Amino acid sequence: MITSANAKVEKWGIFEIVLRARSSQNPFTSVKIEASFTHESGDHLVVEGFYDGEDIYKIRFMPNKMGLWKYTVKSNIEDIDGKKGEFICVEPPERVHGPVRTSGYHFRYEDGTPYYPFGTTLYAWVYQKRELVEQTIDSLKDSPFNKVRMCVFPKYFFYNTEEPAMLPLTWQAEHGKYEVVFNLQFFKYFEGLIEKLCDLGIEADVILFHPYDKWGFSKMPQSVDKIYLRYLISRISAFRNVWWSMANEYDFIKPEKDWDDYFQFVQICDPYNHLRSIHQCFKFYDHSKPWVTHASIQWQGSLRSWGGEAGVDIGVNLVPKWRETYKKPIIVDECGYEGDIEYAWGNLPPQEMVNRIWEGVTSGGYVTHGETYRSEDEILWWSKGGRLKGASKERIAFLRRILEGAPQFLEPINFDWDVHCIAKEGEFYLIYFDINQPSVRELNLPDNNKFRIELIDAWEMRITQLGIFSGKCRIRLPGKSYIALRIQKV
Amino acid sequence: MITSANAKVEKWGIFEIVLRARSSQNPFTSVKIEASFTHESGDHLVVEGFYDGEDIYKIRFMPNKMGLWKYTVKSNIEDIDGKKGEFICVEPPERVHGPVRTSGYHFRYEDGTPYYPFGTTLYAWVYQKRELVEQTIDSLKDSPFNKVRMCVFPKYFFYNTEEPAMLPLTWQAEHGKYEVVFNLQFFKYFEGLIEKLCDLGIEADVILFHPYDKWGFSKMPQSVDKIYLRYLISRISAFRNVWWSMANEYDFIKPEKDWDDYFQFVQICDPYNHLRSIHQCFKFYDHSKPWVTHASIQWQGSLRSWGGEAGVDIGVNLVPKWRETYKKPIIVDECGYEGDIEYAWGNLPPQEMVNRIWEGVTSGGYVTHGETYRSEDEILWWSKGGRLKGASKERIAFLRRILEGAPQFLEPINFDWDVHCIAKEGEFYLIYFDINQPSVRELNLPDNNKFRIELIDAWEMRITQLGIFSGKCRIRLPGKSYIALRIQKV
Numbered sequence: 010m011i012t013s014a015n016a017k018v019e020k021w022g023i024f025e026i027v028l029r030a031r032s033s034q035n036p037f038t039s040v041k042i043e044a045s046f047t048h049e050s051g052d053h054l055v056v057e058g059f060y061d062g063e064d065i066y067k068i069r070f071m072p073n074k075m076g077l078w079k080y081t082v083k084s085n086i087e088d089i090d091g092k093k094g095e096f097i098c099v100e101p102p103e104r105v106h107g108p109v110r111t112s113g114y115h116f117r118y119e120d121g122t123p124y125y126p127f128g129t130t131l132y133a134w135v136y137q138k139r140e141l142v143e144q145t146i147d148s149l150k151d152s153p154f155n156k157v158r159m160c161v162f163p164k165y166f167f168y169n170t171e172e173p174a175m176l177p178l179t180w181q182a183e184h185g186k187y188e189v190v191f192n193l194q195f196f197k198y199f200e201g202l203i204e205k206l207c208d209l210g211i212e213a214d215v216i217l218f219h220p221y222d223k224w225g226f227s228k229m230p231q232s233v234d235k236i237y238l239r240y241l242i243s244r245i246s247a248f249r250n251v252w253w254s255m256a257n258e259y260d261f262i263k264p265e266k267d268w269d270d271y272f273q274f275v276q277i278c279d280p281y282n283h284l285r286s287i288h289q290c291f292k293f294y295d296h297s298k299p300w301v302t303h304a305s306i307q308w309q310g311s312l313r314s315w316g317g318e319a320g321v322d323i324g325v326n327l328v329p330k331w332r333e334t335y336k337k338p339i340i341v342d343e344c345g346y347e348g349d350i351e352y353a354w355g356n357l358p359p360q361e362m363v364n365r366i367w368e369g370v371t372s373g374g375y376v377t378h379g380e381t382y383r384s385e386d387e388i389l390w391w392s393k394g395g396r397l398k399g400a401s402k403e404r405i406a407f408l409r410r411i412l413e414g415a416p417q418f419l420e421p422i423n424f425d426w427d428v429h430c431i432a433k434e435g436e437f438y439l440i441y442f443d444i445n446q447p448s449v450r451e452l453n454l455p456d457n458n459k460f461r462i463e464l465i466d467a468w469e470m471r472i473t474q475l476g477i478f479s480g481k482c483r484i485r486l487p488g489k490s491y492i493a494l495r496i497q498k499v
Numbered sequence: 500m501i502t503s504a505n506a507k508v509e510k511w512g513i514f515e516i517v518l519r520a521r522s523s524q525n526p527f528t529s530v531k532i533e534a535s536f537t538h539e540s541g542d543h544l545v546v547e548g549f550y551d552g553e554d555i556y557k558i559r560f561m562p563n564k565m566g567l568w569k570y571t572v573k574s575n576i577e578d579i580d581g582k583k584g585e586f587i588c589v590e591p592p593e594r595v596h597g598p599v600r601t602s603g604y605h606f607r608y609e610d611g612t613p614y615y616p617f618g619t620t621l622y623a624w625v626y627q628k629r630e631l632v633e634q635t636i637d638s639l640k641d642s643p644f645n646k647v648r649m650c651v652f653p654k655y656f657f658y659n660t661e662e663p664a665m666l667p668l669t670w671q672a673e674h675g676k677y678e679v680v681f682n683l684q685f686f687k688y689f690e691g692l693i694e695k696l697c698d699l700g701i702e703a704d705v706i707l708f709h710p711y712d713k714w715g716f717s718k719m720p721q722s723v724d725k726i727y728l729r730y731l732i733s734r735i736s737a738f739r740n741v742w743w744s745m746a747n748e749y750d751f752i753k754p755e756k757d758w759d760d761y762f763q764f765v766q767i768c769d770p771y772n773h774l775r776s777i778h779q780c781f782k783f784y785d786h787s788k789p790w791v792t793h794a795s796i797q798w799q800g801s802l803r804s805w806g807g808e809a810g811v812d813i814g815v816n817l818v819p820k821w822r823e824t825y826k827k828p829i830i831v832d833e834c835g836y837e838g839d840i841e842y843a844w845g846n847l848p849p850q851e852m853v854n855r856i857w858e859g860v861t862s863g864g865y866v867t868h869g870e871t872y873r874s875e876d877e878i879l880w881w882s883k884g885g886r887l888k889g890a891s892k893e894r895i896a897f898l899r900r901i902l903e904g905a906p907q908f909l910e911p912i913n914f915d916w917d918v919h920c921i922a923k924e925g926e927f928y929l930i931y932f933d934i935n936q937p938s939v940r941e942l943n944l945p946d947n948n949k950f951r952i953e954l955i956d957a958w959e960m961r962i963t964q965l966g967i968f969s970g971k972c973r974i975r976l977p978g979k980s981y982i983a984l985r986i987q988k989v
């Protein structure tokens with residue numbers, strides 16, 4: 010994927026400039042290096058480089074247009090300042106669609122192909138032994154997951170207390186400022202895994218900060234935070250599958266106003282404008298702020314809320330409410346995990362994991378998977394990866410196929426007060442009944458058109474033809490939970 | 500139960516004065532009749548009488564003290580004004596404990612015996628054919644239910660559209676005021692059923708108004724409403740098992756301020772101060788108002804809410820929150836019904852019906868049952884009674900036995916953020932894990948005391964001894980939903 014200078018580069022691949030130079034100061038913090046890239050059309054982008062050890066500096070560039078690109082290097086190291094070059098950007102392979110962008114309340118790759126996030130959670134998989142990492146990759150290959158939430162910093166938390174083999178960086182105060190040294194071995198390895206995910210068509214939802222920390226990475230001086238952010242972004246922003254998650258449970262780390270600042274800093278540093286969000290524990294971040302591309306929400310409960318504020322509303326579907334509030338795509342990046350550990354956030358029955366994902370999807374959002382089954386070896390997927398042991402994976406794959414087979418994009422409609430429904434009105438409806446177990450349902454199909462109605466059993470993964478219906482009709486249902494109807498105009 | 504003048508009357512039974520007199524005006528609205536009762540201790544109570552047809556007026560009195568009671572009748576009919584009499588109030592049978600009163604956040608009968616409400620819903624059972632009513636009574640006998648929510652007025656709603664054989668009253672405007680005529684056949688029958696419930700030890704939670712109406716009873720002039728209330732109260736308030744539920748879904752009928760007025764009217768008319776509450780659809784009534792004895796809430800969802808107001812709180816147990824708000828006992832009188840009809844409020848799986856009752860009870864409140872399974876004959880328990888078809892009944896009986904076997908009263912404690920727990924601290928804990936499926940749990944038992952821990956499977960109705968534990972201990976759990984722990988000091 011990474012192509013060195015003077016070769017042909019695929020669109021949304023990485024063109025990398027490698028420069029050798031010697032600096033007497035800390036090469037991570039004192040050397041300025043960037044390249045200005047100009048496309049034959051006149052498009053122009055400035056990209057920062059980074060120190061990669063042994064007197065090597067690199068500048069990585071993700072071209073988003075085919076044709077001739079020229080560049081000029083700018084640096085405070087005289088030897089490399091002013092270096093010029095060019096490359097040809099060629100058509101990407103068919104499977105490559107570019108970085109993911111928002112599209113209204115949904116997502117598309119840059120080439121317009123819709124992207125439906127079906128994420129999973131692998132907070133510290135990067136820090137596990139190589140064989141386990143390999144097993145995780147194999148598990149991902151065999152899964153419906155196309156997004157991984159993963160931390161840059163190591164994690165210290167229940168079921169994840171081992172000392173990692175590598176730490177990303179060290180910092181110390183020196184002469185009134187902080188000297189930061191990055192662990193190149195770590196970053197090379199880390200970006201290698203991002204590239205692996207990219208090859209599998211999986212987005213890397215990179216969590217920049219988190220509170221599960223015993224090394225101090227969540228409490229670094231703000232100037233060190235920014236040196237870290239700048240360095241990381243210069244290394245990995247050229248990977249098309251990168252998303253920036255500012256933090257996991259940001260409210261345990263810093264106040265919201267600091268995150269406002271960090272968000273904007275990332276926005277400035279990242280020349281490609283990758284997706285940016287932030288994930289809360291208690292207090293929702295104001296995702297309507299302009300630097301947030303989509304809401305990344307923690308919500309450990311049903312997405313159909315009863316009572317609402319001051320008990321005035323009954324039967325609020327939360328995703329539509331959040332869409333209304335933030336005017337952006339909604340991803341519930343933590344809704345609890347399928348598993349059986351001692352904490353309620355980590356012992357959902359698989360039925361409820363699948364149910365919450367269906368609830369989210371059929372009300373216009375997306376919901377991320379996670380798994381926390383106990384085992385002898387204490388390898389829990391959500392933290393370390395390994396093998397998936399749960400029963401939700403194949404059901405998520407089933408739902409993903411249904412969604413990808415539907416018109417793009419279905420939007421939530423108020424079909425009836427007591428169901429979730431997304432639709433392309435008049436054409437296609439996906440109605441979900443949640444845990445409820447109706448044995449019958451009256452429908453009022455629009456416009457005197459004929460509709461094919463199919464019964465979907467979300468848990469049994471069965472689709473049954475119910476027939477062709479029109480107008481006001483009464484549909485027999487099986488009287489069990491986790492049932493949906495797919496209604497398509499004939 | 501009803502005893503006529505000059506006999507011995509059991510405490511909390513009914514002493515009834517029967518008077519014959521003729522009035523040239525509407526005997527329901529123009530005749531004033533009351534009796535003033537004085538106990539040998541000096542206690543004094545004034546009770547209104549009512550017209551019972553064929554020139555008969557009755558005054559019903561529920562004595563709450565043993566010993567001699569004397570009375571004097573007061574009326575605007577000269578013939579009966581000033582009549583006097585007396586009776587002896589004797590010890591009640593062992594099974595009789597008096598009317599239910601609140602006791603902090605709980606309930607006790609007047610003699611101090613705790614009363615744990617395990618109610619069910621039979622809105623229009625009174626209006627069904629006699630054989631069906633008999634079947635309903637048989638079903639109640641064979642059930643854990645000790646409270647019935649029942650309407651005075653007939654019901655017009657889904658699965659309940661038949662014209663009733665009797666209507667309670669008629670009214671018409673005449674000479675600038677409303678003439679009201681009560682259907683004595685109805686009221687005699689109605690109070691007979693209340694008495695039958697009383698004999699079964701079941702409280703009658705009498706719903707005074709409701710919106711499921713095609714006869715106009717929900718839209719009567721306010722003066723007629725009050726004539727009706729006064730008449731009903733004078734007939735049935737002497738039944739010790741009566742509760743007043745001002746309305747079902749009051750917010751569909753009148754604004755809250757009108758209900759404030761009606762509440763106070765009932766409070767004035769009812770000499771026995773029976774329990775009073777009101778039930779909402781959307782907008783919670785302010786149950787902290789002084790005329791409300793307990794909150795009667797509709798909440799069609801889990802009682803463990805996530806997100807709370809503005810998404811600030813995660814993991815709010817609603818019952819403790821409502822207790823805090825209203826400072827009164829909490830009964831969730833409608834949490835959805837076990838069944839399979841087309842509407843989400845009436846197609847809960849039995850597991851969820853049982854789960855919500857467990858949630859409520861193990862967080863310091865009470866939750867009422869209802870059942871809406873479809874059948875050929877359209878006899879749905881919640882509306883008409885008949886046979887119970889669901890699977891929740893025996894599980895509710897199981898929970899009732901557990902609660903009645905526990906110290907009185909257990910109060911909610913914040914045992915841990917992710918469970919429901921009621922306890923007598925240091926002595927007894929009942930912890931409920933809801934739908935979560937932990938396979939292990941760490942406990943920190945207090946004071947170096949020894950505790951017997953039992954595993955309760957709320958769905959399978961099994962209690963398993965786990966052993967004796969103390970201090971910090973780790974308990975193996977079965978990794979399934981609907982599990983509780985009963986922890987008792989040895």
